[in-house]
Amino acid sequence: MEIYNEEINDLLAVENQRLQIHEHLERGVFVAGLKEEIVSDAEQILKLLDSGEVNRHFGETNINVHSSRSHTIFRMVIESRGKENSSTDAIRVSVFNLVDLAGSERIAKTGAGGVRLTEGKYINKSLMILGNVINKLSESSKLRPHIPYRDSKLTRILQPALGGNAKTCIICTIAPEEHHIEESKGTLQFASRAKRITNCAQVNEILTDAALLKRQKSEIEELRMKLEGSHAEVLEQEILKLSNQMLKYELESERLKTQLEEERRKQKEQEQCIKDQQLKIENLNNLVTNSDFKTNKSEFKKEARWAMQCQ
Incomplete structure (x- = not known):
């Protein structure tokens, strides 16, 4: 999908435009109406990336001849399980987001006007909100105020990846020329704040009845092995002592x-x-x-x- 002028468009099906963001208890935050493809190897994924890239909005400015005019998100839902006893193993589910952000622009340098000027305003606004969200997340959890995820569609879609159950990698790029020093400084400050964010990623599993039964059997076997270990006699004495005390209490109660x-x-x-x-x-x-x-x-x-x- 792409976020162009704060509108969400489907890059795999160009007829799906102005899509809406929804939130579900199990699926979390998602965009309704996006075309989904089932893939089984890397070659199919690369073909989908190429076909979506063709439909993305690009334009020419004074700085970049082939400038991206939208933010792009390529989302993959990955399901995996063990090769052995796959029918009884739990299914692990994860969401992998590849995000390509449009670069921030200064009107004085890009010379944008008309449509390009409107695009640049939306790009800068969404990047400013993203920086604000990153800044709030980098603060201490005790002092952390309200985080404005809903101020931008970009931060709303990426909410689980920024401050939720996720591992996040951000690559920040800067221009080497001296006259871009102010933009480079802002980018480095953004990267510095992003490094201070701490997320707690956990494994997401879907347990079938067979997988749950298998896991419980495994836990029972582990407990049995512990009982049969070096501390078995001590545990048996404790159990016998507790049983005698319980019997004594029952007789006294009677x-x-x-x-x-x-x-x-x-x-x-x-x-x-x-x-x-x-x-x-x-x-x-x-x-x-x-x-x-x-x-x-x-x-x-x-x-x-x-x-x-x-x-």
């Missing part, structure tokens, strides 16, 4: 549980006895207050004896 149930049973019996006593006491009060006390004397004695026994 004993406490039985004791608690016995206490609850006794408390329940005591409460029931108290209820029965209260009922008998009420009956005795009724007998005492009854006018025919002598007639119920024997029954009164029986109730009193029962209450004393319960107590």
